[in-house]
Amino acid sequence: MSYLLRRIGFYLFTAWAAITINFFIPRAIPGDPVQSMVNRAQGQIDSNAIHSLYVLFGMDTDQSIFSQYFEYLGQLLRGDLGLSFTFFPTPVSEVLGDSLPWTIALVGLTTIVSFVLGTGLGVLVGWRRGGWADLVLPVTTFLSSIPYFWLGLIAITLFAGDGGAFPSSGGYDPGVTPSFTWDFISSAVLHSVLPAVTILITSMSGWIMSMRNMMVTVSQEDYITVAHAKGLSERRVMVSYAARNALLPNVSGFAMSLGLIVGGTLLMEIVFSYPGVGYELFQALGAKDYPLMQGIFLVITLSVLVANLLADVAYLALDPRTRREG
Amino acid sequence: GGGSSAAKTPSNGVLTIGMPNGPQTNNSNPFLESSAGASLGYRRVIFEPLVMTNVVKPTDPGKPWLATKWEWSDNFKKVAITIRDGVTFSDGQKMTADDVAYTFQLLKDKSALNINSIPFGDIAASGNQVTLIFPKSQYVNQNKILNTPVVPKHIWSKMKDPTTDPVKNPVGTGPYTLKTFTPQTVTLVRRDGYWQAPPKVTELRYTSYTDNNAQTTALANGSAEWSFVFIPNYKAVYTNKDPQHFKLWFPSVLAVHGLWLNTERKPFDNPVLRRAMNMAINREDVVQQGEAGYFYPKVDSITGIPTPAGEPYIADAFKGKNATVDVAGAKALLTGNGFTYNGDKLVDPSGKPVTITLSDPAGWSDYQTDLEIIKDNLSQIGIEAKVDKANEDAWTTNVETGNFQGVLHWTNNGYTPYDMYQNMMDGTLYKPVGTGGVSGNYGRFKNQQATDAIARYADATDDAGRKAALDQVQQIMVDQMPVIPLMAANAGGEYSTRHWVGWPDEQNPYAPAQPTLINALDILLHLQPAA
Amino acid sequence: MTAELDAPASGTTDDSDVVLEAEGVSKHFPVRRTGRDVVKRTTHHVHAVDDVSFALRRGHVTAMVGESGSGKSTVARVMAQLHRQTAGTIRLHGEPVDVRGGRRFRAYCRAVQMVFQDPFASLNPIHTVRYHLTRALRIHGNAGRTRAEREAALEDLLASVQLTPARNYLDKFPHELSGGQRQRVAIARALAADPEVLLADEPVSMLDVSIRLGVLNLLRDLKDRLRLAILYITHDIASARYFADDIQVMYAGQVVEGGDSETVTQSPAHPYTRLLVESAPDPDRLTGRTDAPEDSAQGEPPSLISPPSGCRFHPRCPFAMDRCSVASPPRLEVGDQPGHWAACWLFDTPSVEAAS
Amino acid sequence: MAVPAADVAAAVPVEEPAGKRRQAFRFLATGKAITGLVIIGVLVVLSVIGEWIAPYDPSARSSDLLEGPSGRHWLGTTHLGQDILSQLLVGTRSVMVVGLVSGLVATILAVVIGVTSGYLSGLGGEGLSAVSNVFLVIPALPLIVIIASIVPEVSTLGIALIIGCTSWAWGARVLRAQTLSLRRRDYVEAARATGESTWRIIGVEILPNLTAVIASSFVGTVIFAVLSEITLAFIGVSGGAEWNWGTILFWAQSQQALDQGAWWWFVPAGLAIAILGTSLSLVNFGIDEFVNPRLRTGGRMRAGFTPVVRGGDR
Amino acid sequence: MSEPVLEIKNLSVDYGMGPDAVQAVRDVSLTLHRGEVLGLAGESGSGKSTLAYGMTRLLPPPGVVSGGEVVYHPQDGAPVDILGLNRPQLRKLRWSEISIVFQGAMNSLNPVHKVVTQLCDVIKAHDKRSTPASRRARAAELMKLVGINTDRLDSYPHQLSGGMRQRVMIAMALALEPSVVIMDEPTTALDVVMQRQILTQLAELRERLGFAVLFITHDLSLLVELSDRIAIMYGGRIVEEANARQLYREPLHPYSLGLLKSFPALRGERRELTGIPGSPPDLRAMPSGCAFHPRCPRAFEPCADRDPVLAAPEDKTRSVACWLHVPGAGRTAENSTSSTTARS
Numbered sequence A: 001m002s003y004l005l006r007r008i009g010f011y012l013f014t015a016w017a018a019i020t021i022n023f024f025i026p027r028a029i030p031g032d033p034v035q036s037m038v039n040r041a042q043g044q045i046d047s048n049a050i051h052s053l054y055v056l057f058g059m060d061t062d063q064s065i066f067s068q069y070f071e072y073l074g075q076l077l078r079g080d081l082g083l084s085f086t087f088f089p090t091p092v093s094e095v096l097g098d099s100l101p102w103t104i105a106l107v108g109l110t111t112i113v114s115f116v117l118g119t120g121l122g123v124l125v126g127w128r129r130g131g132w133a134d135l136v137l138p139v140t141t142f143l144s145s146i147p148y149f150w151l152g153l154i155a156i157t158l159f160a161g162d163g164g165a166f167p168s169s170g171g172y173d174p175g176v177t178p179s180f181t182w183d184f185i186s187s188a189v190l191h192s193v194l195p196a197v198t199i200l201i202t203s204m205s206g207w208i209m210s211m212r213n214m215m216v217t218v219s220q221e222d223y224i225t226v227a228h229a230k231g232l233s234e235r236r237v238m239v240s241y242a243a244r245n246a247l248l249p250n251v252s253g254f255a256m257s258l259g260l261i262v263g264g265t266l267l268m269e270i271v272f273s274y275p276g277v278g279y280e281l282f283q284a285l286g287a288k289d290y291p292l293m294q295g296i297f298l299v300i301t302l303s304v305l306v307a308n309l310l311a312d313v314a315y316l317a318l319d320p321r322t323r324r325e326g
Numbered sequence B: 001g002g003g004s005s006a007a008k009t010p011s012n013g014v015l016t017i018g019m020p021n022g023p024q025t026n027n028s029n030p031f032l033e034s035s036a037g038a039s040l041g042y043r044r045v046i047f048e049p050l051v052m053t054n055v056v057k058p059t060d061p062g063k064p065w066l067a068t069k070w071e072w073s074d075n076f077k078k079v080a081i082t083i084r085d086g087v088t089f090s091d092g093q094k095m096t097a098d099d100v101a102y103t104f105q106l107l108k109d110k111s112a113l114n115i116n117s118i119p120f121g122d123i124a125a126s127g128n129q130v131t132l133i134f135p136k137s138q139y140v141n142q143n144k145i146l147n148t149p150v151v152p153k154h155i156w157s158k159m160k161d162p163t164t165d166p167v168k169n170p171v172g173t174g175p176y177t178l179k180t181f182t183p184q185t186v187t188l189v190r191r192d193g194y195w196q197a198p199p200k201v202t203e204l205r206y207t208s209y210t211d212n213n214a215q216t217t218a219l220a221n222g223s224a225e226w227s228f229v230f231i232p233n234y235k236a237v238y239t240n241k242d243p244q245h246f247k248l249w250f251p252s253v254l255a256v257h258g259l260w261l262n263t264e265r266k267p268f269d270n271p272v273l274r275r276a277m278n279m280a281i282n283r284e285d286v287v288q289q290g291e292a293g294y295f296y297p298k299v300d301s302i303t304g305i306p307t308p309a310g311e312p313y314i315a316d317a318f319k320g321k322n323a324t325v326d327v328a329g330a331k332a333l334l335t336g337n338g339f340t341y342n343g344d345k346l347v348d349p350s351g352k353p354v355t356i357t358l359s360d361p362a363g364w365s366d367y368q369t370d371l372e373i374i375k376d377n378l379s380q381i382g383i384e385a386k387v388d389k390a391n392e393d394a395w396t397t398n399v400e401t402g403n404f405q406g407v408l409h410w411t412n413n414g415y416t417p418y419d420m421y422q423n424m425m426d427g428t429l430y431k432p433v434g435t436g437g438v439s440g441n442y443g444r445f446k447n448q449q450a451t452d453a454i455a456r457y458a459d460a461t462d463d464a465g466r467k468a469a470l471d472q473v474q475q476i477m478v479d480q481m482p483v484i485p486l487m488a489a490n491a492g493g494e495y496s497t498r499h500w501v502g503w504p505d506e507q508n509p510y511a512p513a514q515p516t517l518i519n520a521l522d523i524l525l526h527l528q529p530a531a
Numbered sequence C: 001m002t003a004e005l006d007a008p009a010s011g012t013t014d015d016s017d018v019v020l021e022a023e024g025v026s027k028h029f030p031v032r033r034t035g036r037d038v039v040k041r042t043t044h045h046v047h048a049v050d051d052v053s054f055a056l057r058r059g060h061v062t063a064m065v066g067e068s069g070s071g072k073s074t075v076a077r078v079m080a081q082l083h084r085q086t087a088g089t090i091r092l093h094g095e096p097v098d099v100r101g102g103r104r105f106r107a108y109c110r111a112v113q114m115v116f117q118d119p120f121a122s123l124n125p126i127h128t129v130r131y132h133l134t135r136a137l138r139i140h141g142n143a144g145r146t147r148a149e150r151e152a153a154l155e156d157l158l159a160s161v162q163l164t165p166a167r168n169y170l171d172k173f174p175h176e177l178s179g180g181q182r183q184r185v186a187i188a189r190a191l192a193a194d195p196e197v198l199l200a201d202e203p204v205s206m207l208d209v210s211i212r213l214g215v216l217n218l219l220r221d222l223k224d225r226l227r228l229a230i231l232y233i234t235h236d237i238a239s240a241r242y243f244a245d246d247i248q249v250m251y252a253g254q255v256v257e258g259g260d261s262e263t264v265t266q267s268p269a270h271p272y273t274r275l276l277v278e279s280a281p282d283p284d285r286l287t288g289r290t291d292a293p294e295d296s297a298q299g300e301p302p303s304l305i306s307p308p309s310g311c312r313f314h315p316r317c318p319f320a321m322d323r324c325s326v327a328s329p330p331r332l333e334v335g336d337q338p339g340h341w342a343a344c345w346l347f348d349t350p351s352v353e354a355a356s
Numbered sequence D: 001m002a003v004p005a006a007d008v009a010a011a012v013p014v015e016e017p018a019g020k021r022r023q024a025f026r027f028l029a030t031g032k033a034i035t036g037l038v039i040i041g042v043l044v045v046l047s048v049i050g051e052w053i054a055p056y057d058p059s060a061r062s063s064d065l066l067e068g069p070s071g072r073h074w075l076g077t078t079h080l081g082q083d084i085l086s087q088l089l090v091g092t093r094s095v096m097v098v099g100l101v102s103g104l105v106a107t108i109l110a111v112v113i114g115v116t117s118g119y120l121s122g123l124g125g126e127g128l129s130a131v132s133n134v135f136l137v138i139p140a141l142p143l144i145v146i147i148a149s150i151v152p153e154v155s156t157l158g159i160a161l162i163i164g165c166t167s168w169a170w171g172a173r174v175l176r177a178q179t180l181s182l183r184r185r186d187y188v189e190a191a192r193a194t195g196e197s198t199w200r201i202i203g204v205e206i207l208p209n210l211t212a213v214i215a216s217s218f219v220g221t222v223i224f225a226v227l228s229e230i231t232l233a234f235i236g237v238s239g240g241a242e243w244n245w246g247t248i249l250f251w252a253q254s255q256q257a258l259d260q261g262a263w264w265w266f267v268p269a270g271l272a273i274a275i276l277g278t279s280l281s282l283v284n285f286g287i288d289e290f291v292n293p294r295l296r297t298g299g300r301m302r303a304g305f306t307p308v309v310r311g312g313d314r
Numbered sequence E: 001m002s003e004p005v006l007e008i009k010n011l012s013v014d015y016g017m018g019p020d021a022v023q024a025v026r027d028v029s030l031t032l033h034r035g036e037v038l039g040l041a042g043e044s045g046s047g048k049s050t051l052a053y054g055m056t057r058l059l060p061p062p063g064v065v066s067g068g069e070v071v072y073h074p075q076d077g078a079p080v081d082i083l084g085l086n087r088p089q090l091r092k093l094r095w096s097e098i099s100i101v102f103q104g105a106m107n108s109l110n111p112v113h114k115v116v117t118q119l120c121d122v123i124k125a126h127d128k129r130s131t132p133a134s135r136r137a138r139a140a141e142l143m144k145l146v147g148i149n150t151d152r153l154d155s156y157p158h159q160l161s162g163g164m165r166q167r168v169m170i171a172m173a174l175a176l177e178p179s180v181v182i183m184d185e186p187t188t189a190l191d192v193v194m195q196r197q198i199l200t201q202l203a204e205l206r207e208r209l210g211f212a213v214l215f216i217t218h219d220l221s222l223l224v225e226l227s228d229r230i231a232i233m234y235g236g237r238i239v240e241e242a243n244a245r246q247l248y249r250e251p252l253h254p255y256s257l258g259l260l261k262s263f264p265a266l267r268g269e270r271r272e273l274t275g276i277p278g279s280p281p282d283l284r285a286m287p288s289g290c291a292f293h294p295r296c297p298r299a300f301e302p303c304a305d306r307d308p309v310l311a312a313p314e315d316k317t318r319s320v321a322c323w324l325h326v327p328g329a330g331r332t333a334e335n336s337t338s339s340t341t342a343r344s
Ligand SMILES: Nc1ncnc2c1ncn2[C@@H]1O[C@H](COP(=O)(O)OP(=O)(O)OP(=O)(O)O)[C@@H](O)[C@H]1O
Pocket: C029, C030, C046, C047, C048, C066, C067, C068, C069, C070, C071, C072, C073, C074, C075, C235, C304
């Protein structure tokens, strides 16, 4: 248990450091939210509006960056993430509330499916070394080296263009309202097929590779030979002896990738116009929407940390060697 | 596909509108540019202006809307507005002069909402009349004032802080009310009790696409029927998909996009060089290749005033004088004024070869293309140009502080050329290179005559005075060329006539075609179901 | 009378020969605290070595035997000052040493060198034999001033561990050498410091039967030629008999018996030593009939975190008496040979007499 | 009684010391790694000579607007009539420079921080490890975007440095773990017992043993850096004045090349990236196989049932 | 002597295939009789493990059995050649007839499963009708058999000491009451006290259950004490095979002698230790003739040229492969016939 306690202390420190960095670094960018807004409008916002925008965003007062920082920390402790500039005056928490479920549903599910499928395939490929299984590797290597946005755009052209079977953008049909109706769910699912498949294609090979390597390593352990010597069925040896042990290192990788769900999908969401956090972050970066950026970074930081904590716990649960009595 | 098939089928009374602005948050505050209402444009069909004006025909008188009559005192320091009778808000409450006065008072009190920085003085309502008094002439701002959307006092006065209220249930006098809001799609439905003949479109569906590509795709497959988006090679990608119905119309308005030169940097402080550069640039190529031939219409007049919108304002001396490519002329001009050629390299009078760095943010692909073309053009007269694909934030700061040689940039926009000229040349905006916080005159143009003439135009009490002032400004523009105007800003849009007809176009320019301007409402009122 | 002996056990040689001695040395390793400990503010320690005293003499091999985990390596590391002792003193030529890195540590290294247990792990796989030896010579200033002197020093070194001709070995990487050759290189490296004491931690246990002998003979030869004091650590009591002058037996972090090697192996006194000797494979005890003595001890080695009270062997000891679980036995003279002692109450003459 | 030393010597094959070279980079000698290295080599050559063998100036406009592949333009042209093959060739350099420079920068940082924090116990080590964990937590791409915005002039080299300075944390973590496992190795202790200084132990005893891990982390960073650079260019955050494959894709995308049917504008650059990525991955696999020899594919064999090949081809 | 239970005939095992194959076990013949302990000794790398794994076909890639026969004689029924079995047949035979105890018990037990699970696994695999309760009961019985308290059933391997793990492995090996147990250095990693405990237990169990043991170690002194017969391997071949006592008293092969002279004795006279000079042969470059001749102090003229054949020199109970014991060696050049084990 002390192990967990120490981890938690460590996580708290990391969280604080990350939050601090997330506060200061964006503010070092030249320019400010107002100018970005004017720039984005490319003439549609009058230069006379600049002053009123400064007033609107509360940026007309001279407040030292440190007092802002402590104010921000105070806000955070109260659970207040501030108001987004891009969507002024919508609270950051609301922006996140709108986008987070999409990301988590699509990417979360895809990550899990990718892990399960990739690991499963990796088990097979690692177990049946030589023969057809080895052909999987070059193919997956190639697929995983393709830049994601490129694959996504090609997929859109091929499958979502004229007469294509899939919609090219968005999270659901413009016509339907999010609710627990068949219409909405089917449309959401349909919209998620292409993004999901492209993510699967590029991310699965990582799991296949690492699982395969672990399988190969583990299948030369003595206890596997013993399991064969015991006359256990091939399946049992593969699953209960080899895969069960090979899985352990992959678990922490999986937790890591769960943590990256929120931050790692920027490109997918840009390419597929998916209404998730990644796209929001991209916008916030461009708009210098400090509160939104901080909010999203906070979510990312927390999810990575929580995922790591989960990985630690999972390791404790899965590997009896790390469990301690007493 | 699923997404398109639903939208492709004609839906009864529904019009689908798209904007490439990404997911929205539930915010219909009409005064905030950051709201979904502004970004998608639906605030225009909920909140109505006092007067409907048309940027495409800036000299046309405005259409009475919530105001039936408005009278400016001679020096444009006072306006008396008569409010229309029988107008109700969508919650059933009558709209009165009180509401109008409240709206102006709100702008006066909250400078955060006073986006046009109008200097309001006294605001008084009596009967159906509202009187506004200003400390100085509002000639150049008159339409901006009259375009103010009217909000219901009984609701807004109860808000804790109207500047930070997302107005999730917008109540206005317009013919539509908000039905549902999702970050991706906003649906509005037609309401009963609208004060004039109701529009035929019973439901508006605003979809926010993440980027231009998604928006273009939606237009091309018919799932969006009306939009405002830049489409490269629009024929191949858009109109050819259904040439009969897919249309676009991008009329120019009184603002330009041009090559701003830093007039304090040698050798670009020399107006001769600026004029010669102007002569070398091939506007046709810029517009055709960079702006896809339509997005920003070409500016022909050497005064920089976009036509046809600004036609009436062009000084007689310059009427019909168009900028043309004249490399030989440019060279002659240069060599006649102390410039020399070393081989084919241009050398300035002080003996230094002329080079220029043209800079714009890397992500602005049309501007980048334009710059590539300009670079090519400038090499014709021996100027070696370099295109810098800058980082947007750094670029913004550089433009602000005058730390650049040449950038493509826009000007302000208005109902007279005043806004654009003031933006380019007003000496009162001048700040030395290195100092930021400027809102115009990025090129650091310092010319007292121009400054005076601009001020005279705004304050003049009669048309003759204004014309004289504007003529002088144009003369200075042509002589000094602080900005090389290339193309006009637009107020256009892409639309489909498959289900709805009656859109504005070249022949019938009753309104700009852009779905986010106040005229959107006017257009909706013009739309008829296709036969 | 309790014949308590002063450490170290006196041998035949006089005390001026003592080079390095340990007196009451203990080494405790803190172990990871559990959540409950954090609350209770207690810490646990592995009592890897407790109150160990002995001396190493010039030209003398002292063997240290004991089962795995009894603390033999820890003793060696403490003696080499790779670990700092928790308690006790280490004396070099009678001077207590207290070195913490830096120049004084180097000076200490020059006198006391260690050879590690595993010849496959103790040479850096990426460096050549030449590198290993040159560094060791350089650090201790034995490399000479010129290249030729250095080469000569290298050749001498390799010759002293019988790796000749030197040029065949100098530029080899460890993986190109056999286990025995590697161990010789490791010994050569230790000799490069021109030490007085060699701490050899199981120098042959990783080696094959046929190679072991070569290394052991080499050590013995070095002892004779260079008058080195050698601590030979092993768990193979037979090799200790063969190779060492005297033997210290360790059990659970303590030395439980000491004496000259022939005596300890042929007439072991402490019950644990007896168990050890009886357990060793013996070809003369033929074919399956492992007529193990009835009194042979069973059970597991004790926990070093909370070692048994009194004599640490008492839970397994067939001769355990009441007092064994209460009081820790001191060193008691066995009486058969001079210098043979055991930490066992059985040899507390008055009490044994009283019991009989 | 002693074993005659001469016998021992005679039994080992004597090799000439001259033939012995330090084989620190043996790990690149596996089949996969060689394939990868050859491809990378070709790309490196292209990145040097690309400028000269490119048929056109990549920025030069021509009147062949948006033409498909032809004899004149093997990979077609852009909307400005620029030759895409030339852009691809000239763009190779920037990609390779960013990959190498940021790989180097990140690897050096990772080594310094990872190894030091692994070897030093106590506060110093823990602090460094905490720093790298903080960098791990902050999402890399957004961080790069932000830092790229802070720096006024982003040249190719600037991008490379930024990517390098933000992507060392993973390598540092791996190296720290490795160092932790190495620092208790006998040969490290032995070096200490010989009297070596701490810095010499880190630099000479530990570091070289991490070569393969370092190389693998280098290759990993290069892949990451190349993809990051291309992504940055693609989303229009950085362009620099120089061509790279990401810029090509940026132009293709902003001109909606695929919608216009101009696949030749979009496809080759993506494939080039994939090929570079694949070759780097191959090198990495090679290193993996070196570090873990069990991974070497040993033909069509499976554990548990040793094949019986009676009268085999011997 | 009793009937054979396992006969290895001319077994050869290679690592790899084709031109760069390494032959680690060369033409080995060996017979294990019912109920006996056959010791197999030899220095590291002599091919002991390869032989054990090869004959049970458990050798991991790139190992290949390249020739010979391994005949198992069931209690009742016809002899089977293990090398000719297909997977299911082999799987059925394994453990129920021939079980194996490997060197590293820590590595032989799956670290993530409880001891009881692993014990029950093997029962379940061979007895489909057993119930979980019956399996657990049997597991408890087995644990008692090797002297471990049954409350350790639910422990994970890492919670047990090395000696306990080794005993669990022995218990597992006996779970199905096989007739042959192969033990590859089962006690090398343990210290002498623990080793003694386990060997004592093994001897008791064998007396009770009557299985035959092939015991592999390089500790000859241990084997002499423990086994009935001893075979000595060198360079992938059996160089000598004899009754344990005979071998200890009177080793015939110089290599066996060398091995015996490498061990210091704990008791009795301090005897002369000579050891074996030189180092083991390189499998890729085997010396011609007798593989031991470069290290052999008594090598003479035929040794470098011709391979000696394992044959009985004077009586029928032992055999040796050495020219010293071939009458008239140096003249005969007859080594084409394959070697045969002297069998009773
Ligand atoms: N660095 C350490 N931290 C914690 N415990 C340790 C450490 N080093 C050794 N120990 C413990 O101290 C005890 C003695 O270990 P040591 O290595 O000295 O035994 P040993 O007699 O050399 O055993 P072996 O014969 O197996 O080498 C063991 O229980 C071991 O687990």
